[in-house]
Amino acid sequence: MKQESPYQPIHKIRIVTAASLFDGHDAAINIMRRIIQATGCEVIHLGHDRSVEEVVDCAIQEDAHAIAMTSYQGGHIEYFKFMSDLLKEKGAPHIKIFGGGGGTILPAEIKELMDYGITKIYHPDDGRKLGLQGMINDLIKQCDFALGDKLTNEFSEVKNQVIPAIARVISAAENFPALYLNEINEIKNIAKDSKIPVLGITGTGGAGKSSLVDELVRRFLHDFLDKKIAVVSVDPSKRKTGGALLGDRIRMNSINSNRVYMRSLATRQSNLALSKHVADAISILKVAKYDLIIIETSGIGQSDTEILDHSDVSLYVMTPEYGAATQLEKIDMLDFANVIALNKFDKRGGLDALRDVRKQYQRNHNLWEESVDSMPVYGTIASQFNDPGMNSLYKVIMDKIVSMTNAPLVSSLVITSEMSEKIYVIPPERTRYLSEISENNRAYDNWVNKQVEVAENLYGLHLSIQSIKKSLMEDKDRLIKQLQEVFEKEKLNFDPKNWAFLQEWEAKKQTFKDPIFKFNVRDKVLSIQTHTTSLSQTQLPKVASPKYRSWGDILRWGLQENFPGEFPYTAGLFPFKREGEDPTRMFAGEGGPERTNKRFHYVSLGLPAKRLSTAFDSVTLYGNDPAIRPDIYGKIGNSGVSICCLDDAKKLYSGFDLSHPATSVSMTINGPAPMLLAFFMNAAIDQNCEKYIMANGLEKEISTKIDAVYKQKGIERPKYNGDLPEGNNGLGLFLLGITGDQVLPLEIYHQIKKETLAQVRGTVQADILKEDQAQNTCIFSTEFALRLMGDVQQYFINNQIRNFYSVSISGYHIAEAGANPITQLAFTLANGFTYVEYYLSRGMDINDFGPNLSFFFSNGIDPEYAVIGRVARRIWSKALAKKYHANPRAQMLKYHIQTSGRSLHAQEIDFNDIRTTLQALYAIYDNCNSLHTNAYDEAITTPTEESVRRAMAIQLIINKELGLANNENPLQGSFIIEELTELVETAVLMEFDRITERGGVLGAMETMYQRSKIQEESLYYETLKHTGEFPIIGVNTFLSSKGSPTILPKEVIRATEEEKAYQISMLQNLHVMNKDEFDKKISQIQDAAINNTNIFDELMEVAKYASLGQITSSLFAVGGQYRRNM
DSSP states (O other): OOOOOOOOOSSOOEEEEEEETTOOOOHHHHHHHHHHHHTTOEEEEEEEEEOHHHHHHHHHHTTOSEEEEEOOSSOHHHHHHHHHHHHHHTTOTTSEEEEEBTBTSOHHHHHHHHHHTOSEEEOHHHHHHHHHHHHHHHHHHTTOOOSSSSOSSHHHHGGGTOHHHHHHHHHHHHHOTTTTHHHHHHHHHHHHTOOOOEEEEEEOTTSOHHHHHHHHHHHHHHHOTTOOEEEEEEEOBOTTTOOEEEOSGGGOSTTOSTTEEEEEEEOOSSSOSSOTTHHHHHHHHHHTTOSEEEEEOOOOOTTOOGGGGTOSEEEEEEOSOSOSGGGGGGOTHHHHOSEEEEOSTTSTTHHHHHHHHHHHHHHHTTOTTSOGGGSSEEEOOTTSTTOHHHHHHHHHHHHHHHHHHOOSOOOOOOOOSOOOOOOOSSOGGGTTHHHHHHHHHHHHHHHHHHHHHHHHHHHHHHHHHHHHHHSOOTTHHHHHHHHHHHHHHHHTTSOHHHHHHHHTHHHHHHHHHSSEEEEEETTEEEEEESEEEOTTOOEEESSOOOOOOSHHHHHHHHHHTOSTTSTTOTTOSSSSOOTTOOSBOEEEOOSSHHHHHHHHHHHHTTOSSEEEEEEBOHHHHTTOOOOSSHHHHTTTTSSSBOOOSHHHHHHHTTTSOTTSTTEEEEEEOOTTHHHHHHHHHHHHHHHHHHHHHHHTTOHHHHHHHHHHHHHHHTOOOOOOSSOOOTTOOOTTOTTTTSOHHHHSOHHHHHHHHHHHHHHOOEEEOOOHHHHHHSSOOOOBOHHHHHHHHHHHHHHHHHTTOOSEESEEEEOHHHHHTTOOHHHHHHHHHHHHHHHHHHHHHTTOOHHHHGGGEEEEEEOOSSGGGGGHHHHHHHHHHHIIIIISOOOHHHHOOOEEEEOOSTTOOSBSGGGHHHHHHHHHHHHHHTTOSEEEOOOGGGGTSSOOHHHHHHHHHHHHHHHHTOGGGGSSOTTTTOHHHHHHHHHHHHHHHHHHHHHHHTTHHHHHHHTTHHHHHHHHHHHHHHHHHHHTSSOOBTTTBSOOTTOOOBOOOSSOOOOOHHHHHHHHHHHHHHHHHTHHHHHHHHHHHHHHHHTTSOHHHHHHHHTTTOOHHHHHHHHHHHHOBOOOOO
16 A cells, blocks of 8 residues: 655644543554654644543643544543533634544444544544555644634733633744734733743753653642742754654643643744744743743753743753763853752762762852852752652752742742652662573573583493493403593583483383372372373373483483473473363453453353453553543443442452462452552452351341441442342352451451461552553552552562462563564563562562562464463573572463454454464463463454353363363474574573663663564554555455455443442442541551551551542552653
8 A cells, every 4th residue: 555645734733642541552642643743743742541631721721723532441432522522611612633542432433423523533444544644644634724813802811811812822922923913012011020930941852851840840839839830841843844742741740730831832943942932922921920930941952041031040950971071061051050950860970970060060150169069959860759859959949039039939848958869679780680681591501502512422422332332342341441431521521410310311201101190289299190082092191201312302301391390391380280270261341340240250150260350441440430520431341340449349259259279360450459459358358257257157246237337327338239140159248348357356357367368369460560661551650659569569478478479570561562572572571570670679588479470471473472481481480590599489480371452353353263263272382371362352342241252262172172282292392393482582582681781671661662662563563564564364465345344343342321320329438438447547558658668568458448549649649640751
């Protein structure tokens, strides 16, 4: 297909781009905004998880022509309609709305939205027909009109702080200065007499100015509760296209306040740090009577002093990475700036840089009589929550503003003399950890090669000795003696353990041939039959042994492959799979907890093991409570289950014994994972309290007690909404609305709690690193989120929780965002090793936390997916054993795998089951620990009961009916599998080295290395798919006679109005019921965060009384919100 040329806009077009509320799928909109920019537009990109009000306020303040949104997580009808309504309500009906959401927005819904007034919702078929550039051209053509050329009373409304008027007058000054020359001059004359201070901020590109401005604004709003602030941010225009990325808003959380106005300007000229219309914008904002105005320049050079012409007080932001100290002599701003911030103070040489910059400032200003330490140069780490250096900088700036302008802005902020100090997740001396692992694993492989060479020599000598012994030579005894001497000398180069392995080889092989094989798993002896019998009465070995005779071949196989259950675990973690428990997972998540509970019981009925995989709605994924506000309301219970409190968790898993060894629960949640984990653990504890109550005949007494508590408050006692499904015996529902410690003696409760925590099995995803790198559901600052993860792991160690995984280190979302299989594996393992290093730095023992780590990969049809588990197990075990000296249990990499969502296509959806079957075969042959097969219709809707059963049947048929699957090591002995394993292992270790060059995983994240690589690989795949170079059956080749259009779902699964209303009313009752306890408990969890004690300890208690949203907002206050990246 021929690529369309970019449209050439006539006017300067401004477009706001974002992903909708609670939506982390921002790769697509990021690609779109790049093309919009390259087509000559000024783009204000807000990134993911944006509420309607945030987007609308931004579009009005920025006087944008249009809003372009992606909405992938459901609730799109309510979201887009609310946006249209709010634009009208706030006086901006002219702003056009464009949207898309893959196949999740159905044609009938597109028609409904466009009839309502949404300009255009793009469907996947539009993309196929127009191409990316074609869609963008279509969007821009509809936005190519003038703004600011037709004003009525806007100039007079500026002084009343009417936001649309302020925005439009700035546009008029920018676009039509000659047309409104008189009015603009009048505004300048009024502004001339204004005493409102202007703080000018300039600095080098990448110095962190946006984050620093955000932190200054946050402190200002906290310091002055009755003052308003305006921010003007300037970014450079591209000379080639005229487009611009106005990228400061995305970094700022504090501006989402009715006391802040922000306007982004493009320079619209080259080689300048400011727009020529900045002076007009400042005059307009002075007339609007904001109490403080901040201007931030584009960071295009070191010596920019243009800011001085427009500001009363100036701040220069730089980093320690300026080169040699002599470079400081070239920076003009060190002559003129009132205050200097040395941001990113945690970078190497920060203290030296602080000394050098202070000395240079002292020289430039001839302040020889004053102490060098008194120079106004401050080390800051703006990206770190509540940084002491930022506190000092803010106070100094405010004092300087007061002293230089007499503005009534005397700060009451109390600061300490603390200096900025980086809270290191990985200690600086450990940043080479990934390359150390690469070196360790390569050293092991080199050792293996040398040992194999020795083994080959020994085997050659052994054969020679045997041959000579059988010969009729006259002096054979002399020859044999000489050869034996050579043999013994060569044997000195051989590791005794390897000699023992060779000596025991035949006996080891025999154990797999004997009818019964016995082995230990977690202190239990398991006896497994080693063969299965086919219908033809063939005895098929479950584990096939190699027929090698050469000691070198045997040794190489033993050291790099080995039997399942033996180091390096290439073929699997255990000698045999557990009988009676397939790796099948039951997947559900829709509506309220009751509906998902019914789905769980339906899909698991009659199966011996209950492996429940839970998908949560996006409201829950972002740590929020259900609410009536349309952009939240539309997402309740869509694309996942709504869970916002302990009672929801009790209902969700009711009827499943959470302490039973055959029950395991997987929770796919990240940002608020600690809260959901606390809900789950408390639900499990209360189940066992309920068992105790029933076993001791206390049911009536305690029920009366609970009734009395609710009667006193005048609130209805919580209940399961609807009839119990088949298979649900009601376990877990008796203590709804109350917890075991409120009705049982505390010593009994604590004993039950202790036993329960030791029994529960399952996984909480909780992997915050991959969220920041791929699909983003981060809610807290990275440091705080990692601290929470560490606190959870420490709690697990303290309470001997050995059968539950505290994190599922996930590559699935990395692959879904577009990464190829090698990148997925490399980034995922690198993240895993980062957690290892972090937990070690907190003083935990590798053997204590190692068993609580698990992995989660995406599958696919690429050849590398055939060996993804083999390579992961091999790399992990070599590193854990040889570098970290962990015990065998910690060396074992346990992984769950899910068939690829990226290979589920919205065209010819029946073909998806074929792809899923092939991927399931890969996974089962590779000895995954558990497997989730995606439903074929998941590309276009929430899966139906029928499609989920079909998906489960795929792996059940492979496990139960496919004869060869009775063998548990079918990949061993294949030349191509061995070759692929080595190729992928080598590629992963090389990627480790590339990450090390960027400062380890966290250092690479700062420069967005992972996100960029994932998006490049995504675009590469999509391009090949679009051109047809990468053939996909039923998508771009082998099309049906109708052209294989996007399929419409037969059944659209959405949460019902009744479910949503019930969730909201139940939540309101919870808040009323627990208000007093909540106030007390929430202060305890905040104190734990501030005083650096274990937060999860307190979370286990607060989860009994608080809702998810209440906990999230209270932790924001002490841990900081996630700051988005471009």
